[in-house]
Every structure is written in structure tokens, then in C-alpha cells.
Amino acid sequence: DAGVIQSPRHEVTEMGQEVTLRCKPISGHNSLFWYRQTMMRGLELLIYFNNNVPIDDSGMPEDRFSAKMPNASFSTLKIQPSEPRDSAVYFCASSLPFAGGNTGELFFGEGSRLTVL
Amino acid sequence: QKEVEQNSGPLSVPEGAIASLNCTYSDRVSQSFFWYRQYSGKSPELIMSIYSNGDKEDGRFTAQLNKASQYVSLLIRDSQPSDSATYLCAVKMYNQGGKLIFGQGTELSVKP
Numbered sequence: 001d002a003g004v005i006q007s008p009r010h011e012v013t014e015m016g017q018e019v020t021l022r023c024k025p026i027s028g029h030n031s032l033f034w035y036r037q038t039m040m041r042g043l044e045l046l047i048y049f050n051n052n053v054p055i056d057d058s059g060m061p062e063d064r065f066s067a068k069m070p071n072a073s074f075s076t077l078k079i080q081p082s083e084p085r086d087s088a089v090y091f092c093a094s095s096l097p098f099a100g101g102n103t104g105e106l107f108f109g110e111g112s113r114l115t116v117l
Numbered sequence: 118q119k120e121v122e123q124n125s126g127p128l129s130v131p132e133g134a135i136a137s138l139n140c141t142y143s144d145r146v147s148q149s150f151f152w153y154r155q156y157s158g159k160s161p162e163l164i165m166s167i168y169s170n171g172d173k174e175d176g177r178f179t180a181q182l183n184k185a186s187q188y189v190s191l192l193i194r195d196s197q198p199s200d201s202a203t204y205l206c207a208v209k210m211y212n213q214g215g216k217l218i219f220g221q222g223t224e225l226s227v228k229p
Contacts, residue, residue: 033217042221043161043205056216091160104149104209106217108160 002026004109006092012115018080021112023092024073033106034067034077035091043091049075050097082116089113120144121208123220131228136193138223140206143187149209150182150189155222156202164204165191196227 005024013019025032033048047057052069060067064083069075079086093106120143130136138152149168153161167173167180167189179192189208193200206220 035219043219045216045218048216056213104217105151105163105166106161106207108162110160 004092004094004107006090006109006112008112009110010113010115012117013082014117015083016081017116018078019082019086019114019116021077021090021092021114023075023077023109025075025092025094026107027073029094029096029107030072031095031097031104032069032075033093033095034075035093036088037091037111038088046077079114082114084116087114087116119220120210120218121206121220123204123206123223125221125223127224127226129226129228130196132196132198134196134227136196136200136225136227138191138193138204138206138225140189140191140208140220141187142189142206142208144208144210144212145184145187146211147208148211150180151207151209151217152178152180152189152191153205153207153219154202155205161205161219193225196225198227198229201225201227 007022030051034046035043037043046059047067049069067077089111091108091111093108095106123140152165154164155161165180167182173180177194181190203222203224205222207217210218
């Protein structure tokens with residue numbers, strides 16, 4: 001079975017440019033999470049969706065960040081305009097609901113490494 | 118106080134020894150706790166989950182939970198060089214809508 005698929009794997013862009021990161025969750029998973037990982041701050045939750053609806057976006061750093069989930073099989077995280085401090089690895093993860101014997105385990109994609117010059 | 122705290126390490130142990138990784142959390146009503154392993158340049162992967170006070174064993178790994186002390190740990194017996202990675206503690210925060218919050222991670226190095 002395919003896992004969580006993220007694209008692009010690597011992105012190098014210049015300050016001020018728009019960046020769009022994409023994620024396809026595991027089929028059947030109804031929760032989707034976007035995390036950002038840096039050496040200084042570790043793994044930070046940016047936003048998560050249940051059944052395509054954003055539940056908590058309190059981790060989104062500022063208005064330059066936006067996320068959408070138009071359907072159960074696709075989500076985007078957009079940064080506009082990008083800044084050097086946005087450089088990080090962005091992970092998408094999905095899970096089944098924590099109920100009915102499911103552990104709520106998160107399955108992570110391979111990440112998108114963003115470098116903003 | 119951070120919501121989930123771990124010693125950043127690095128923790129260095131000789132091959133065959135027991136590695137002990139610790140984590141404390143702030144949300145008293147949390148019920149679900151997870152340990153993830155992350156190799157350098159890779160994504161986190163689940164090792165153990167624990168929900169009840171006490172110990173839970175899976176092969177060489179034992180997770181320990183003490184809700185009264187808001188403390189969860191991971192023991193790795195007979196440590197192998199292949200266990201060298203960063204170990205992330207994660208807590209499902211029920212006072213924050215159930216979102217999963219990760220600690221900073223502890224880097225473990227197992228020396229042959």
C-alpha cells in the first residue's frame with residue numbers, strides 16, 4: 001500500500017516567492033496533519049484536518065501560511081510570501097480516528113525540505 | 118513549561134546496554150502517549166504506544182507510564198548500533214482538542 005505521499009521532496013526558492021507543498025494521505029485515513037521540523041524548534045504542529053475540515057490552525061505561524069484540504073485525498077500548504085526563516089522540513093501525516101481499537105497512530109510522509117534563500 | 122519535555126541528549130550508551138529515555142508532559146488529562154523513532158534525514162515512525170499506567174513491552178522496547186507523575190519513558194534493552202536515532206515522545210493533548218504534540222526529541226548514540 002502506498003504511504004503518505006508528499007511533493008516536492010526538495011524545494012529551493014528565493015525570498016518573496018510563493019511555495020506550495022502537496023500531500024496525499026493514506027486512503028481511508030480521515031485525519032491529516034501538517035508539521036514543521038527545525039533543529040531549534042523540533043516538530044511543530046501547524047494545522048490538522050478531520051474529514052477535510054480544519055480543526056486547529058493555532059500552530060500556523062502567521063498569515064503568510066495557509067492550508068487547504070479540498071477532498072479526502074489531497075491537501076496543500078502554501079507560504080506566500082516565503083522568508084528565509086521558513087526554511088525547514090515540512091511533514092504531512094495522516095491517521096485513522098482514535099476510536100474502535102485504532103491507536104490514532106500518525107503515518108508520516110517523507111517530508112518536503114524547503115530552503116528559502 | 119513546555120507541553121512535552123525531553124532531554125535533548127545526546128545520550129550515548131555502549132552496545133548491549135540499556136538505554137533509558139524520559140519524557141514529561143503538562144496536560145494532566147492526557148490519555149495517549151507515543152514513542153517515535155526518527156533516523157537522520159528520515160520521517161518519524163511509531164515504535165510504541167501506551168495508554169495505561171505501568172509497563173508495556175514489545176521485544177527489546179519497554180514503555181513505562183506514570184500518569185500521577187506525568188511521566189513516560191522508553192527503555193531499550195540490548196541496545197544495538199542500529200538503534201542510534203532521535204526518539205520523539207508524543208502526547209495526545211485532550212485539553213487542546215486531541216492534537217498530538219511532540220517533544221524536542223532525544224538523540225541516542227549506541228557505540229559498538
